[in-house]
Amino acid sequence: MSTPNIKSVVENMLQPYLDEHQFELVDIEYVKEGSSWFLRVFVDKDGGIDIEDCGRVSEYLSLQLDENDPITDAYFLEVSSPGAERPLKKPKDYEKSIGKYVFVTTYEPIQGLKEFEGTLVSYDGETVVVRIGKKEYELPTSKVANARLAIMF
Structure with missing residues (x-):
């Protein structure tokens, strides 16, 4: 599956959970660094996101990815805040x-x-x-x- 398709599939899996918990999807990256692949998901919410929020999103997404298995490569999942230098995409x-x-x-x-x-x-x-x-x-x-x-x- 191509990177744009992976991003789209992950967004579709995750969006209902984010909507339910008033989180905003900022960005999704699926990149290879060295010999490893990384699926990075950046989320935010009004007032800022904390580590517990990131953990809950990560747990939910990990279960969805295990269930649906859309990515054939081995990869590391990272869920985090977009940080102070938040990207402007949308x-x-x-x-x-x-x-x-x-x-x-x-x-x-x-x-x-x-x-x-x-x-x-x-x-x-x-x-x-x-x-x-x-x-x-x-x-x-x-x-x-x-x-x-x-x-x-």
Whole structure:
């Protein structure tokens, strides 16, 4: 099974549990590091997620994966919080982050830059606007490689 399919299958297995417990699915990664595969699930909730929450999600998902066995490779399951530098993947992630400090990379240079660290000014589904100092950069979402919250120093 391909990585996108694994992510979709895992999301479908997990979403009813997350909905029931008011958790939010932030991201799913299925990656090979060295000789090992890792299935990483990042969840959150209002007020933040703690280790007990992650443990309950992990137990539920582990049982579902054992029952349905959608992944043929041996892998390690990790369930955690997205952390302070939470990725921005979905439209609602961008919308909730307006006014916050972000780090965005693009696939190709825009106005000579591929990295933008500043305040997320707006998001309309087509364009992400980041203010760096007094200058605003309009980044087409189709050119955004990665975006995440950033810690300001």
